Amino acid sequence: MAERQSQIVLGIDPDPADLWPQQPPHRQQAPADAAAAAVLAHCRALIDAAGPACVAVKPQLARFEALGEPGRAVLGAVVAHARAAGLLVIADGKRGDIDVTAGAYAASLFGGMESPFGHIDGLGADMATVNPLMGRDAIAPFLQAARAAGAGVLLLVRTSNPGAADIEDLALAGGGTVWERTAALVDELGAAGVGDEGISDVGAVVGATAPWHLDRARELMPRATFLLPGIGAQGGRVEELQAAFAPGRAGGLVSASRSIARAHLANGGSPADAARLESERLRRAAWELSAVR
């Protein structure tokens, strides 16, 4: 972050029906292969344009899975392109399951696994989003694999969608809400992984559309990195995220997807130029905001 002076995370959610203009596909390709090639070209162009103002990319795993068989190879190529551009990788799959299953997901996201057939590579992500609903023993395998790979996890604490009210916001008999209990779990699990900067390897997804939650979230998770989705398309504003940066500039990762990839629709210009300008605008806004302490 310090090197790039950026807390911006470039969300990569490619919709085959809404890609940047490019060469038409080869006619003879199957739909999934043609879509896969076009998605990869789009993602590379997006990273080339907006990457310099960002510290990480956040590929949305759903979008690659929807491509079918070629999806995982496209995802791997996007991750490789981001790494070559000096960016960290946050795999956004919101996985959650128990013991050996969680271990298989974690192997797939982080360092891969040993097998009688040799080592099978994982995605090599630096962080991955994890759904905490199933509790500690469902989170543990992700954290274990992440730590073995020098990576981290981001638990869903208070998401940016209206439905967050249905379960996450429920008030508990013992006081507080479900999301506040999850926040306490983030703090507990991260205690063993606090680095030199005072930031732990267990972070939290806290929607930027509800900035009034940020103060309380920071109180409960003083050492967690917050991944803040919801900027732009979902209505969140960088200027309201101050509490996220309380532990320092590394305390907040500001995620933006559509507001960068579709900036040309709002601001004109070529998609690449508009993405470059918007990502740089967000970078500057977050960096300046996080200095005011």
Add this chain to the structure above:
Amino acid sequence: MAERQSQIVLGIDPDPADLWPQQPPHRQQAPADAAAAAVLAHCRALIDAAGPACVAVKPQLARFEALGEPGRAVLGAVVAHARAAGLLVIADGKRGDIDVTAGAYAASLFGGMESPFGHIDGLGADMATVNPLMGRDAIAPFLQAARAAGAGVLLLVRTSNPGAADIEDLALAGGGTVWERTAALVDELGAAGVGDEGISDVGAVVGATAPWHLDRARELMPRATFLLPGIGAQGGRVEELQAAFAPGRAGGLVSASRSIARAHLANGGSPADAARLESERLRRAAWELSAVR
């Protein structure tokens, strides 16, 4: 179910380090390709042996993702093999996300999606497990895609692991627990999808390791199919599942994975023979139990 007189779901969780004996792989293959080929051969043999006593297969998506690039093609081939054997397919991925992302997951699991490149196929699952933490608007796209494909969803309500106590079992200020609130959501969302048999297209995952929850779960979700994992390896017993079958024989899907695939370790014999016997034993136990009403 009536046709096959079975409520047994064959869980397919292939661990590359624990496959049934088979021909050694071709030496020249990359580890991921060799593992993929061996996993596919194992899954086909398992379906051939245990499939006749089952009504569905439940592939664990994590295990296929851990294979890397070839994983999705192997999953597709396993699904095709199960279909050819007359089995339903329950995609166990426990996905959960908001709006367009949930839509992409749902397209991938059910009927695929239209794109400017042509139709991209989905997995064609009959049901898929969904994580409800993010609330109604995160569940809706799954249910919409499922209904368009004549399929259903299974929400995680009360899972079979110890960590279920951490969040799912929390007592709410308004009475009841988090999982009971989720159960009410299952009933609410399923109301519009109740079929001729009185069973809805929104079901629930309710761990078979906590049968004392089943009565209460059935009270809250009178029309839901219960997917009951945890039989065998996790300690659950078919004989304790009576409440699941209250709405009729289609009310409970009894899922078993390791207890079938590893039956030879406990009971001797070849893996295929032991799997055949154990799946048939489970089938008979559940079918007889569900008749006693």
